[in-house]
Each structure stands twice: as structure tokens, then as C-alpha cells.
Amino acid sequence: xxTIQGQGVCGGIAFGKLYxxxxxxxxxxxxxxxxxxxxxxxxxAARARAYDELGGLYEKALGEVGxxxxxxxxxxxxxLDDADYLESIRSIIADQKLNAxxxxxxxxxxxxxxxASMDDSYMQARAADVRDISERVITVLAGGVDGGINSSExxxxxxxxxxxxxxxxxxxxxxxxxxxxKGSASSHTSILARTMNIPAVIGAAGITDKKYENxxxxxxxxxxxxxxxxxxxxxxxxxERKAELDKENExxxxxxxxxxxxxxxxxxxxxxxxxxxxxxxxxxxxxxxxVGLFRSxxxxxxxxxxxxxxEQFSVYKAALEKMAGKRVIIRTLDIGADKRVxxxxxxxxxxxxxxxxxxxxxxxxxxxxxxxxxxxxRASAFGRLGIMFPMIVSVEEVTEIKRICAEVRAExxxxxxxxxxxxxxxxxxxTPAAALISDKLAREVDFFSIGTNDLTQYTTAVDRQNPTAxxxxxxxxxxxxxxxxxxxDNSHKCGIWxxxxxxxxxxxxxxxxxxxxxxxxxxxxxxRILPIKKxxxxxxxxxxxxxxxxxxx
Ligand code: PEP
Ligand code: MG
Numbered sequence: 179x180x181t182i183q184g185q186g187v188c189g190g191i192a193f194g195k196l197y198x199x200x201x202x203x204x205x206x207x208x209x210x211x212x213x214x215x216x217x218x219x220x221x222x223a224a225r226a227r228a229y230d231e232l233g234g235l236y237e238k239a240l241g242e243v244g245x246x247x248x249x250x251x252x253x254x255x256x257x258l259d260d261a262d263y264l265e266s267i268r269s270i271i272a273d274q275k276l277n278a279x280x281x282x283x284x285x286x287x288x289x290x291x292x293x294a295s296m297d298d299s300y301m302q303a304r305a306a307d308v309r310d311i312s313e314r315v316i317t318v319l320a321g322g323v324d325g326g327i328n329s330s331e332x333x334x335x336x337x338x339x340x341x342x343x344x345x346x347x348x349x350x351x352x353x354x355x356x357x358x359x360k361g362s363a364s365s366h367t368s369i370l371a372r373t374m375n376i377p378a379v380i381g382a383a384g385i386t387d388k389k390y391e392n393x394x395x396x397x398x399x400x401x402x403x404x405x406x407x408x409x410x411x412x413x414x415x416x417x418e419r420k421a422e423l424d425k426e427n428e429x430x431x432x433x434x435x436x437x438x439x440x441x442x443x444x445x446x447x448x449x450x451x452x453x454x455x456x457x458x459x460x461x462x463x464x465x466x467x468x469v470g471l472f473r474s475x476x477x478x479x480x481x482x483x484x485x486x487x488x489e490q491f492s493v494y495k496a497a498l499e500k501m502a503g504k505r506v507i508i509r510t511l512d513i514g515a516d517k518r519v520x521x522x523x524x525x526x527x528x529x530x531x532x533x534x535x536x537x538x539x540x541x542x543x544x545x546x547x548x549x550x551x552x553x554x555x556r557a558s559a560f561g562r563l564g565i566m567f568p569m570i571v572s573v574e575e576v577t578e579i580k581r582i583c584a585e586v587r588a589e590x591x592x593x594x595x596x597x598x599x600x601x602x603x604x605x606x607x608x609t610p611a612a613a614l615i616s617d618k619l620a621r622e623v624d625f626f627s628i629g630t631n632d633l634t635q636y637t638t639a640v641d642r643q644n645p646t647a648x649x650x651x652x653x654x655x656x657x658x659x660x661x662x663x664x665x666x667d668n669s670h671k672c673g674i675w676x677x678x679x680x681x682x683x684x685x686x687x688x689x690x691x692x693x694x695x696x697x698x699x700x701x702x703x704x705x706r707i708l709p710i711k712k713x714x715x716x717x718x719x720x721x722x723x724x725x726x727x728x729x730x731x
Contacts, residue, residue, distance in 0.1 A: 186402035190377030192355035197333035286312030375705035434465035447699035468505035470701020490553035498561025536569035608632035620672035630680025
């Protein structure tokens with residue numbers, strides 16, 4: 179038996195076979211395509227992205243290693259513009275109806291061979307370059323895996339790392355657990371694992387080693403351990419632990435229909451975070467009283483091109499209908515940082531977490547924003563909708579958003595399309611700027627939802643994607659807790675409500691504090707609702723208030 183120790187990011191125990199998903203191997207899968215034009219477009223988008231990446235590398239290298247050494251990236255950009263190279267790829271896609279990855283790989287082989295056979299040593303050296311640029315394009319193309327898991331049974335996914343765009347495209351019914359060599363606890367891949375309630379471990383060094391392919395394994399998402407070819411003793415221990423968990427879950431499920439109210443009568447709304455329409459079933463199963471955060475960007479991440487107004491409308495309408503009159507808060511597009519979508523063709527940024535992401539994209543590209551808003555307002559006629567805007571830093575942004583929303587409502591009215599005039603408008607408080615001006619922002623909106631994942635990242639200046647920096651960030655940093663209190667107080671002064679939809683909301687060790695602060699709603703992954711409800715039911719706020727508020731000191 180081999181034991182690999184990582185960091186558990188979603189509790190649970192899974193037994194199954196390890197399924198290695200390594201990028202290098204899965205990147206070039208030869209496939210026939212039917213729509214050559216669409217495939218050529220996909221290639222063009224990947225080429226443009228690779229081109230921009232090279233531009234960014236050139237600038238970076240210029241500052242760090244000087245012009246002479248940086249030149250290589252400009253040469254690579256020129257090669258990516260080479261007419262013969264591009265023609266070869268396009269014609270393989272069009273004539274042989276092959277996918278872009280294969281067309282790029284074939285072209286790379288042909289060109290590399292041609293360069294290598296030349297007499298001129300300068301030209302020979304270009305063989306490596308053409309492979310390099312092609313590899314870059316293929317990596318961009320592979321940014322969205324096709325979701326195929328080539329196994330008849332559900333498996334434990336072992337990968338070096340998984341981008342959110344890859345994770346959302348995996349076939350969920352085939353996944354028993356996620357195990358990655360890299361990753362960080364507050365990355366969107368970890369969040370997705372928690373939303374799907376799939377045991378997950380990150381930082382599992384060596385897990386993608388070829389020798390573990392198909393090996394029997396047990397993943398302990400609580401202890402962050404992976405047992406490969408487990409011995410009898412561990413199998414017995416883990417089987418017992420799993421049975422205990424099942425029993426605990428059964429007990430918790432008896433709380434499903436019970437209102438989340440403390441012993442002294444204080445209510446807490448317990449909502450679910452979802453990323454997909456399919457997550458509504460587990461939300462219901464766990465007694466969610468509403469959806470507090472529907473990360474709508476996953477609709478974009480799963481799509482190969484911009485989802486149309488009608489496509490979005492049907493998803494939002496289905497979510498509202500399924501929740502049958504319960505509140506559903508849908509957050510507008512929040513891509514950027516770790517959530518990359520190729521077809522958005524966003525220029526590479528030095529510092530994407532602080533770049534043009536989320537609402538900044540929407541306000542830069544109002545047509546895109548209006549398409550989503552039209553879909554949302556149209557869906558509002560089918561339930562109780564709240565629209566929420568991410569990454570707010572100023573009152574001016576909110577004013578502009580409200581102006582665009584009013585424009586959309588006026589258009590729909592003119593067209594005679596029904597919508598709910600009272601659909602609530604709220605904002606995420608996930609930047610220190612928003613928290614610090616929450617008194618002003620509270621006058622502009624119907625509700626706040628605190629995004630503690632980003633609020634923590636921006637308050638502590640620790641990149642949520644960087645596992646090495648994680649040790650410098652206390653998850654329950656006093657600064658973040660104080661900001662939360664400030665936001666709750668400011669919202670209440672203005673008569674609006676505040677929820678928490680970041681991962682901190684699911685931290686049971688903070689439930690008492692959130693109750694003592696008067697937080698109105700906690701939106702957590704479906705699997706966390708019942709444990710939090712138990713905590714609320716067991717609490718008497720008048721008894722714990724003073725002690726809980728000590729955490730702010
Ligand atoms: C957050 O930042 O806390 C949040 C809920 O949004 P996301 O994790 O999607 O950035
Ligand atoms: Mg966020």
C-alpha cells in the first residue's frame with residue numbers, strides 16, 4: 179500500500195480506480211469533426227490567445243532578461259502568423275475534417291521535419307520553435323477538455339491540476355473523487371468539488387505517476403489522504419468510517435424540513451450555492467430554502483461560443499421553475515482570473531485577478547451584459563429572481579449597472595415581454611473597497627452577499643490560486659471578520675439584508691459569530707446546508723454572543 183498525503187478540500191470517502199488525466203497525453207486526441215468552419219474558428223481563437231500570451235511573455239522577458247533574449251517570443255509570434263503554417267492547419271481541418279488539435283500537431287510534425295532537413299543551422303533550429311508554438315496552441319485548445327472519461331465505471335480523477343473550465347465539462351456521474359497534484363483550497367475547482375459534494379484532495383504529489391494508472395485506491399477527503407492498493411486494515415477502517423458518515427447524513431436529513439432558527443428564535447436563511455442547473459436537485463435534497471449564488475459563468479465555461487439570450491433564458495427559467503417560488507439569486511458573468519473562456523478572446527494580463535474580470539468585462543462589453551440581463555429579466559416572470567453583480571468597487575459602477583438594467587426593462591416593456599418589475603438587484607461585497615463603502619452602496623441595492631473568497635484574497639493580498647502563499651493567509655483573518663461585521667451593520671442601517679456566499683459561510687466554527695453579527699443568510703454548497711442548520715438549531719445567541727464576538731478583537 180502507498181499513502182499519499184495532500185490537503186483535503188471536500189470531505190467524504192471514495193473507493194475506486196485511479197483515472198489519470200494528464201494534459202500532455204490527453205491534449206491531442208484525433209477526432210473527426212462535422213463543422214469545419216466552426217473548428218477553424220476555434221483554431222483561430224486559440225491562435226489569437228497563444229499570440230497574446232507570447233506578447234505578454236515578450237514584455238515580461240524584456241524587463242527581466244533584455245531585448246536579445248526576449249526576441250524569441252517575437253519570432254514565435256511571427257511564426258504564428260506564417261501564411262503557410264496557417265494554410266496547412268486550415269486545409270487539414272477543412273479537407274480531412276479533422277479536429278484542430280490534430281491539424282496543429284500534424285502541421286507541427288511536417289514543418290519540424292522540413293526545417294530539420296535543411297542545411298542551414300539557423301533553419302534547423304526553427305524545428306524546435308515550430309513544435310513549441312504548436313504546443314502552445316494545442317494547450318490553449320485543450321483548455322476545455324471534452325468531458326469524456328473513457329471508463330465504463332465511475333472513477334477517481336487524478337490530474338496535475340484542473341482548470342474550472344475543464345472541471346465543469348467532466349461527466350459528473352463518472353466521478354467518485356478528484357485528486358490533484360497542484361491546486362488551492364479556494365480555487366474554483368475545489369469550490370466545484372464541494373458544490374458537487376465529491377471528495378477532493380489537492381497537493382497530492384506523485385498521484386499522476388503512470389504506475390498508478392487504474393490502481394485501486396481510497397480517497398479520504400477529510401484527512402487529505404489517498405491510499406493506493408490499500409491493505410485490509412485500511413479498507414476496514416475506511417469502510418467503517420464511510421458507514422458512520424452515511425449514518426450521520428441520515429440523521430441530518432431528518433432536519434430537512436425544519437426551519438433554521440436558534441434556541442432563542444433568531445432565523446438564518448440557509449441557501450445553496452450552485453454552478454449548474456443539475457445542482458438544484460442536491461440543493462432540494464438538502465432542504466435549501468433558496469439559491470443564494472448561481473454562478474452563471476459556468477454556462478459560458480461549458481459552451482464553445484457565447485451562449486445566446488434564448489439559451490441562457492431557458493437555463494434561468496428552469497432554475498426558477500425548479501425552485502418553485504423560492505428565491506434564486508443569479509450572479510451575472512464572473513469570468514476572468516482562473517475562469518478563462520477561450521472564445522472571449524481576452525488579452526493576456528499580468529495580473530488577471532486584478533484585471534478586467536467579472537463586472538468589468540460586462541461594463542466594457544455592454545452588449546454581452548445586456549444579452550444576459552435580457553435573459554434574466556425574461557426568466558424573472560417564472561419565479562422569485564434576484565440578480566447579483568460581482569466584483570463591485572464603486573457606487574458609480576452600481577449606478578451604471580442600474581441604468582443598463584433600466585434600459586433592458588424598458589426594451590422588454592416596449593416589446594410586450596413579461597418580467598418581474600420587483601426582481602431584486604444585489605451586489606457581491608468581495609473587495610475591501612466595497613466593504614468600506616458599504617454604507618453608501620446599501621442605499622443603491624436590495625441586498626448584499628459577501629464573497630469571502632475574494633474578499634479574503636484582496637484583503638490579505640494572498641492569491642487564492644497560490645497554494646504556496648496560502649500559509650500566509652489565515653482563513654478566519656480578523657480583518658475579514660471585521661469587514662463582514664461592518665457590512666452587516668451598514669446594510670441593516672439601510673434596511674437591506676446581507677448574506678455570505680463565500681466558502682467561509684460554510685465554516686461551522688464561525689456560525690455562532692455570524693449569528694451574533696446578525697448575518698441574515700448563508701449560502702453554501704448543498705452538502706453543507708444540514709450541518710450548518712444543526713449548528714444554528716443548537717445555538718442560543720444570547721448565551722454565546724459576547725464570546726463569539728471576541729473573534730473580532
Ligand atoms: C467569492 O469570491 O467569495 C465568491 C463567492 O465568488 P467566487 O468564488 O465565484 O469568486
Ligand atoms: Mg468572487
